[in-house]
Each structure stands twice: as structure tokens, then as C-alpha cells.
Amino acid sequence: MGVLLELKDLTKAYDTYAVVDHLNLTINEGELRCLIGPNGAGKTTTMDLITGRQKLTGGKVIFDGREINGLKEHQIVRRGIGRKFQVPAVFRDLSVRENLEVAFNRTPNPFSNMLMFFNRTDKKRFDEIVELSGLGDRLDHKAGFLSHGETQWLEIGMVLTQNPRLLLMDEPTAGMTEQETLKTSEIFKRLKGAHTLVVVEHDMTFVREIAETISVLHLGKLLAEGPMHQVENDPKVREVYLGAEGISDAA
Amino acid sequence: MNGQSSNIYNDPKAQWFAYIVLFGVLALIPTFGTEPFQLRVFSSYAVYAMLAVSASMVWGFGGILSLGQGIPYGLAAYCMGATMQMQFQTPDDPIPSFMLTNELNELPSVWQPFWNTSVGLILALGVPTVVMVVFGFLMFQARLAGAFIAIMTLAMLNAFYSMAQDLQPFTAGFNGISPPNAFKAFGVEVDPYSSMLYWINLGVLALVTLGSKYMLQSKFGTLVRATRDDAERVRFLGYSVAYYQIVVFVFAGLIATLAGILWVMTQQYVSPTAFETPFSIYMVIWAAVGGRHSLFGAIVAAIVLNYLQTELADISDMWQKAWLLILGGIFIAVVLLLPRGLAGMFEYLMGFIKIGGRNSSSTRVSEN
Ligand SMILES: Nc1ncnc2c1ncn2[C@@H]1O[C@H](COP(=O)(O)OP(=O)(O)OP(=O)(O)O)[C@@H](O)[C@H]1O
Ligand SMILES: [Mg+2]
Numbered sequence: 001m002g003v004l005l006e007l008k009d010l011t012k013a014y015d016t017y018a019v020v021d022h023l024n025l026t027i028n029e030g031e032l033r034c035l036i037g038p039n040g041a042g043k044t045t046t047m048d049l050i051t052g053r054q055k056l057t058g059g060k061v062i063f064d065g066r067e068i069n070g071l072k073e074h075q076i077v078r079r080g081i082g083r084k085f086q087v088p089a090v091f092r093d094l095s096v097r098e099n100l101e102v103a104f105n106r107t108p109n110p111f112s113n114m115l116m117f118f119n120r121t122d123k124k125r126f127d128e129i130v131e132l133s134g135l136g137d138r139l140d141h142k143a144g145f146l147s148h149g150e151t152q153w154l155e156i157g158m159v160l161t162q163n164p165r166l167l168l169m170d171e172p173t174a175g176m177t178e179q180e181t182l183k184t185s186e187i188f189k190r191l192k193g194a195h196t197l198v199v200v201e202h203d204m205t206f207v208r209e210i211a212e213t214i215s216v217l218h219l220g221k222l223l224a225e226g227p228m229h230q231v232e233n234d235p236k237v238r239e240v241y242l243g244a245e246g247i248s249d250a251a
Numbered sequence: 252m253n254g255q256s257s258n259i260y261n262d263p264k265a266q267w268f269a270y271i272v273l274f275g276v277l278a279l280i281p282t283f284g285t286e287p288f289q290l291r292v293f294s295s296y297a298v299y300a301m302l303a304v305s306a307s308m309v310w311g312f313g314g315i316l317s318l319g320q321g322i323p324y325g326l327a328a329y330c331m332g333a334t335m336q337m338q339f340q341t342p343d344d345p346i347p348s349f350m351l352t353n354e355l356n357e358l359p360s361v362w363q364p365f366w367n368t369s370v371g372l373i374l375a376l377g378v379p380t381v382v383m384v385v386f387g388f389l390m391f392q393a394r395l396a397g398a399f400i401a402i403m404t405l406a407m408l409n410a411f412y413s414m415a416q417d418l419q420p421f422t423a424g425f426n427g428i429s430p431p432n433a434f435k436a437f438g439v440e441v442d443p444y445s446s447m448l449y450w451i452n453l454g455v456l457a458l459v460t461l462g463s464k465y466m467l468q469s470k471f472g473t474l475v476r477a478t479r480d481d482a483e484r485v486r487f488l489g490y491s492v493a494y495y496q497i498v499v500f501v502f503a504g505l506i507a508t509l510a511g512i513l514w515v516m517t518q519q520y521v522s523p524t525a526f527e528t529p530f531s532i533y534m535v536i537w538a539a540v541g542g543r544h545s546l547f548g549a550i551v552a553a554i555v556l557n558y559l560q561t562e563l564a565d566i567s568d569m570w571q572k573a574w575l576l577i578l579g580g581i582f583i584a585v586v587l588l589l590p591r592g593l594a595g596m597f598e599y600l601m602g603f604i605k606i607g608g609r610n611s612s613s614t615r616v617s618e619n
Contacts, residue, residue: 073486074492085484089484094480102474103488113474162489
């Protein structure tokens, strides 16, 4: 399996203070990578740099063999990178159905979209995603009326609707109840293999449930990388996570 | 309230039906033996209604708080004024009288194209459109939003106002241009006091409203509303937000452009008042009072508020002067008590009506 995303010496600095500091990271096609690290480690910033939301101050982002830094956000998305935000971003004034409809980007051209109506969207794919996100009986509700967990699932559904080659998920279980987190890990297990995912998470139970390889970020640098058992016994990692107690208790 | 739509208000078929009824009823007005003078007043209301639809599209649905809808409106009006003025001039008497009093003894080159009515009409449509495309491009590429848009459009509007005032030899300044004759095309004279003009105005109003409605129900419309909600999210679904915003901005500008053309046909008059700040703010107020998410509401509010204004002005001078205060009061009351305007109140009332035999889950949330 080939390399899908490569970060080379990725750097973001405010004045002299580097928030992301010469970060090197390689994501292979089809893998599910968890990105963990304490608050302020630079996880969200890394995603911002990949997706063009923030301008990098050094290094390169190579996606599918081509450098993508410098492209506009929507151009990067069209190359095949989808993103779920840390603070769930859905269209609160639109129905759940309309949210998914908008996410289904058959053509980005406004004039072609004037001739496009809802029923012509890809029904099969739409149904699959509705089933996966469990929002079947919510389709005609305004997204603003959804519960927090449902909002997260809707956004995950929207990102999936885009059918991107790489999915970046920033804290998909944030604010979820235990029950909801469980359901979310079911969703992610089903995505595994079929999609390439980078998941930022604080909830270690969740990470343990879904992770293959884990990358630990601290102060903008890569601290450790490897499978769960290796990372959680790494003394450097144990140190940044609540002293010697290790990541198992940090959530 | 759970946001689900089982309300007939949200039924697209019922919405189209409501529009047909509205325009059907309005079309009957001249058949009631309405006086010509009164008819011309109604013709101007149709123009105001178009401006309300324009504001509703750009701000209500697009979330772009433009206080500059007077720009395309005024530019089109001046082009139309020039066209009608030149219809009156002859090769023996080629220079409009206001130019003579401003000591011009030759027709300025910017006025030359208006000799030809078709060219004049093309300019009336084209000039405002080009201005809106360029202006929109500059604003939306720079990702301006919210209050910054309001400030930029207002500044631009005022620049045009000053130009119309100051370029007196070309625009007749403060006095404005009053073409002596009604507009003529294809050998037909469009009498401002006629039912014909009323039906033309109403027809164009219906066309732009139903055209807008159609667009709002397409995926384009859903995207425009999505942009209003969260532009960043739209961007991260792979769409160029600026492109969509420019298109709505220009489209709403085109509606105001048509309104400007028809205004001059109706009033035989154009002056810098077309670029006045309060007038462009009125348009937004009409849309807000009607309900910013309803074209129907915007039309009704524009007609009712202008009717009120005319009636009050007829009572006494004092009432006319108090109008701004009254309108301000209505606006504040709506913002505080009915944030979704008259349409929102109507939607609430319609919610009490049960739709017999309809499977509510088959209807969908759809703004009017
Ligand atoms: N505009 C800015 N100027 C200076 N520092 C900033 C700016 N924006 C973010 N930072 C800093 O960058 C660091 C990384 O932030 P980031 O949001 O990437 O962390 P994170 O790993 O996603 O944390 P969390 O787990 O809390 O979401 C933080 O220390 C933050 O204070
Ligand atoms: Mg973060």
C-alpha cells in the first residue's frame, strides 16, 4: 500500500514560538492513524496546515505524491481530503437531509447547481450514510435541533458523503456520553480499511478501541509513534501525560 | 417545537400556489377601475417590491448584509433616464436642456450611446452588472463578511451619490433628469399611468420572484443558505464560497437593476435620491419586516409599508415627517418581537392547521 499523506518538516510558528515544530508524519493508504497529545500540542493546527486553513511557515505537505501547500481550502478538499472540525460544524438552519445534500459535491459550479435538485443525488450512497450515522428518523429535522452526539454523527456523515481519500477527524467523540462514544467507535470500525483516516482524540478508551498506529504529539513535535502497547509504556509519553500514571487514566 | 416540518407553510407546492394567488390578485387591480394616478402609485409599489426581493435574496438568504442595493438600482435608473431623454432629443436639438444651462455646447461622449434605445437598454442592464461583478469579486475574494460588507457597500453607495450630485453637466446634479416623454419601444409608448405599465412591472416582479424561488429550491439555493449558516463549512466541502457569494450578489443586483429601469419608466424621473443611504436601508427593512427568509413576506411588507407611508403623507406634513420614526419603530418591534418577520408569524399560525392524510415525514424543511 502506498503513501497517501506525507508531512515533511511541517512548521507553524507565531513569532519565534513554534506551535508545530518540524513535524514529520507519514500516513499510508487505508490506515487508521490516531493522533494524540495533551491540550495545545498542535493537533488541530496540524490539521489546519494540511487543509490550508492556516498558512505554514516551513516544510511541505505532500498528498498523493503532490505538494498541496499553497492551494486554497476548497481546492485541497477537491483533491480528496475531508475534515471534521473539533467544534462540530453543521448547517444549523438546514435540515439533516439538506446538510447531506450539500456535502454531496457532484459539481462545485454554481450554475450547474441551479439545475440540480435534491432527488437526483446518489440515492444508494445517501442511504448507506444515513444508515451508518443512524440519523434515518432525523432527516427532516433542522440540524440545529439535534443533540450534541447527533450533530457529531451528522458531521461525520457529511465528511463521508464527500467520499474523500483521506478523512481528518478532530475529536469525533468530544462531549459524547459513554453510550454515544460506543456507537461512534462502531462507526469507525466499519470505516477502517475502506478509508484512510487520521483521528485526533483525547478519549483513550475510544483510541484503544479503534487504533492501529498511534502518533503522540507534544509541543508541536512528534514524541512517539507505534502500536498502543508500545506507546503507552513509553516513559516519555508517560511523563507528559499526568506524570507517571500514564495515558490510560488521562481523558 | 422540534424543527420537523409537518407545517403546510413548508410545503413547496403550497408555496408555489401562494405565489400564483398573490400575483393573480395583484394583476386584477387595474380591472377595479382604479384611477390612473393611483395606478401609477401601485406601479411604483411593484418596483419597491422588487427591491425588497433583491434585499431578501442577498441578505435574507445569502447572509450578505448589503446596504448598497441602491448602486445597481441607481446606475440602471440613470442609464434609463439618459435613454429616455435621448428619445426626446432630435438631431436638430441634440443637447438636453440641463446641459445647456451647464454650458455644455456639445453632447458629451458618455451620452452618445443613448441615442440608440437598444444600446441604452443594454447599458442599463450591463453597467450595473459589471460594477456588481467587480465590486463583489473584490469583497468576497477578500472574505469580507458581516459588518464589513455593510460598511463597504455603504461607502460605495455614497461614492455614487456624490458622483451623481457633483457631475452636474452630465447628471443634472441635484435636480436629476426628467425625460419629458414616456418610454417608447417597438413603436409603442408606455404611458406611466396605464394598466400596461402596471402589468409590465408586476410581470417583471413575478418573473424575478419566481426565478429566485426556483433558484432557492435548487441545490444552488441550498448552498447559498448553507453559506449564510457557516461559510467555512461550505468551503471545507469543496466549494468556492466567494464564487457562490459573487453569483448571489450579482443576481440580487440584477433584480435591483430591473427595478431601476422600471422606476424611471414609471416616474419619468431619476435623481441622486436613488443613491441615498436611507433608501437602500429601507430595502433591508422591508425584507426584515416581511421575514428575511421569505420572498413572499418581503413583497407584502414592501407594499404595505409604502402604502402606509403614502397614506400618512396624505394626512398631513407632520405625519410625513414622522414616517422615519414610525418605520424605525416598526423595524425595532419586528426585530424584538418577530425575529422571523411577518412570514415567521404566519408560519407559526399555519402550524395549527392539520394537514389531513399527509405523511408528515415526506415533506421537508424548505424556506419560502
Ligand atoms: N493565533 C495564535 N497565536 C499564538 N498561538 C496560538 C495561536 N493559535 C493557536 N495558538 C497556540 O497553538 C498551540 C496549539 O494549538 P492547537 O489548537 O493546535 O492544539 P490542540 O493539540 O488541538 O489542542 P486541544 O487538544 O486543546 O484541541 C496552543 O498552545 C495554542 O495556544
Ligand atoms: Mg484541537
